[in-house]
């Protein structure tokens with residue numbers, strides 16, 4: 001399977017550092033060696049990044065104590081919902097004398113949320129950190145097998161992970177009786193084929209089983225009935241890559257980074273109209289302003305910032321008065337948005353918010369799996385209504401119509417994709433209502449003669 | 457309701473009433489069948505081999521035609537309906553022929569904020585193809601796609617499975633087209649792109 005020729009050699013133009021990165025104030029746990037394409041092999045990971053030391057430490061501990069350590073660290077899932085990782089791990093059923101389980105572990109490398117490009121950096125530069133995190137997680141939950149589910153477009157990263165997994169297996173970190181601990185665990189990669197919804201954990205499991213990526217009804221939760229009907233834990237790549245860090249520096253040291261109930265560092269991707277887009281690791285709770293103005297350098301055009309989406313395209317939109325919001329799950333939630341996947345999208349004054357709403361809705365309408373009616377029909381209708389507003393055929397009452405759609409989709413869908421589609425729409429209409437009304441009254445887009453954000 | 461811009465049927469995986477494209481090539485090569493059978497043993501359940509098998513069929517037969525789906529069902533010994541369902545769900549299984557260089561441009565929000573839509577329009581002119589078509593010489597096909605996970609270096613595009621995540625501008629676009637023409641990009645269906 002592995003073809004080394006597909007491993008990336010072309011320079012990567014993403015920016016990963018900023019002034020002061022790597023200092024005590026801005027520790028570097030997840031981006032060590034990022035930007036250097038020779039950083040990935042086992043030799044480098046063991047030689048310069050203390051690779052697999054955390055695994056050795058974890059294997060000396062009882063599995064339950066490893067879960068306890070992750071709980072104590074306060075680590076919250078980086079995939080979107082911010083659920084406590086240690087708690088999630090404790091949901092998997094344990095073997096009893098008369099019932100033995102085959103438990104699975106899955107890493108979510110689907111990375112489909114627009115604005116998000118963080119997991120790929122871990123996969124590209126520190127694949128062994130993910131592998132080590134997965135082995136520690138497997139020890140903690142006593143899993144038999146792990147899968148890394150990739151979005152189909154990440155072909156070159158799958159080849160890299162296949163190569164890294166082989167290295168780990170050859171070194172005795174995967175396979176039978178790992179480092180004499182009695183743990184049998186192996187990893188496999190799986191390639192999706194272009195469906196955003198497969199990032200949702202139950203859709204991911206269906207896809208992993210070779211089915212249509214349609215989310216499943218919950219309960220039963222994956223911890224009870226997951227891949228192949230067995231108890232399964234699904235975690236985001238970044239979440240798992242934090243596990244070796246916690247083991248290495250200790251739960252209390254990890255918990256002291258960031259803010260209350262939001263510990264550790266997080267990868268924030270900043271994109272859109274900023275001068276310096278890139279991927280930056282910052283302690284949780286860093287103010288949004290620091291990211292947008294200091295690291296991002298403000299807007300490229302020099303125009304004022306108009307709007308910010310702080311957690312990937314499905315997070316509700318914020319305005320410049322929210323710039324002092326700390327970037328952690330709880331503060332962003334209180335500010336009316338979500339931490340989501342950590343993708344920060346900045347828009348300057350020139351942006352037409354109707355176009356932005358239309359482009360986002362087109363995405364969700366396209367990616368709706370079609371299983372449940374509110375999401376399938378609702379997103380499509382919302383796209384059509386937004387489209388006629390943008391192209392000058394909006395009618396009086398269209399905004400109310402959109403709002404009534406939102407209330408009929410939100411909370412009525414099988415998986416959170418419907419909600420994800422409504423959050424940005426609802427907040428954009430609320431905060432930029434005048435702009436929508438101007439489109440309808442004037443019968444055209446007041447800002448642009450042609451659509452800059454949506455193709456005809 | 458009047459909708460001035462109904463979604464383009466060609467950009468959907470399979471529009472209602474649209475038929476699956478047929479092809480002259482109706483059988484999969486022996487080596488591809490063998491590869492698929494080997495795959496089936498790699499997973500806890502052979503059904504799980506459906507997606508990887510469709511990738512193999514796609515590069516072996518050029519695109520995922522109805523025959524390709526049937527061949528996958530036969531090779532894995534699973535119901536053809538299961539394979540139809542899977543193949544039509546995922547956009548990366550191409551249900552119609554593509555050019556030797558299938559160019560996919562991200563026009564999602566972050567790339568669009570940095571000119572992704574312009575890049576797409578320009579490519580449409582430069583390559584002389586509309587989305588869903590193949591150029592007469594068989595060289596090019598073009599599609600607008602959703603976020604490729606390179607938002608920080610957008611606008612970006614992908615040619616076959618090669619990613620160009622490098623803040624593309626017009627000059628960059630020319631370089632990509634040149635790279636394809638001079639054979640520096642793996643062609644659609646070439647063995648390097650398998651699996």
Ligand SMILES: Cc1cc2nc3c(=O)[nH]c(=O)nc-3n(C[C@H](O)[C@H](O)[C@H](O)COP(=O)(O)O)c2cc1C
Nearest residue numbers: 077078079108110111112199200201235236239416
């Ligand atoms: C529509 C949708 C798309 C999602 N996409 C992703 C994704 O691309 N990557 C990811 O890690 N989580 C994604 N999630 C979240 C997962 O369902 C899940 O919560 C996450 O993988 C759990 O990992 P964590 O506990 O480590 O955060 C998505 C959720 C939804 C509803």
Ligand code: FES
Nearest residue numbers: 562567604606607
């Ligand atoms: S929006 Fe284009 S790569 Fe993410």
